Amino acid sequence: MFAVIALAPLCTAEEPKFAWEPLEVKVSAFTRDLVMLDAERDEYATNLAAYAANTIATDGASMASVKQGRRILALALHLSPRNKQAVVTQFQLAKGIVPEKAVADYSPQVLARLLLTRGQLLLQQQEGENRTLARYLIHLAAEIDARNEDAVYASEMIRIDAGSPDWTPLTDPGKEKDDELP
Numbered sequence: 001m002f003a004v005i006a007l008a009p010l011c012t013a014e015e016p017k018f019a020w021e022p023l024e025v026k027v028s029a030f031t032r033d034l035v036m037l038d039a040e041r042d043e044y045a046t047n048l049a050a051y052a053a054n055t056i057a058t059d060g061a062s063m064a065s066v067k068q069g070r071r072i073l074a075l076a077l078h079l080s081p082r083n084k085q086a087v088v089t090q091f092q093l094a095k096g097i098v099p100e101k102a103v104a105d106y107s108p109q110v111l112a113r114l115l116l117t118r119g120q121l122l123l124q125q126q127e128g129e130n131r132t133l134a135r136y137l138i139h140l141a142a143e144i145d146a147r148n149e150d151a152v153y154a155s156e157m158i159r160i161d162a163g164s165p166d167w168t169p170l171t172d173p174g175k176e177k178d179d180e181l182p
Helices: 002-013 038-058 063-079 084-094 108-123 128-144 149-162
Strands: none
Touching: 038 063, 038 084, 038 108, 063 084, 063 128, 108 128, 108 149, 128 149
16 A cells, blocks of 8 residues: 555656647648748747747646747748747647746747738738748747737737638648637
């Protein structure tokens, strides 16, 4: 009886505290037609993955932070499938490990401004995948910094004109449209 009680904490320590459905990015949703250099894609992926890891770690892997983190990490992996920060964060989450806080190049507010600016530039392109990425980036800019009125306005105008971005092609290719964050 004593052995069972002594081993109980060890058994429960292995159980993940949150549900993480691993992302399977075999082929990027974005081709070479995307108007971004590989180095730029990798830099955005690093900063998005760091933001996702930090949000999940700070919020104690709450359901909302894990859901948002999954979307952001999926975008990071599609931008740069071999990005170190994104791959490591994905692996840790798949193992049920809450990632350590990552060193980020930018504060959330600066990251949101960068995403908005890059999204607005991509929105000017005629090609479909550039405009699709623009919608994701602008939506994230508004989510990351809801006090950024320009990001919120741009995101809302896109939502009114074309609907909320569908994250399913990034998070779960082949499934029906993803639910919006609360």
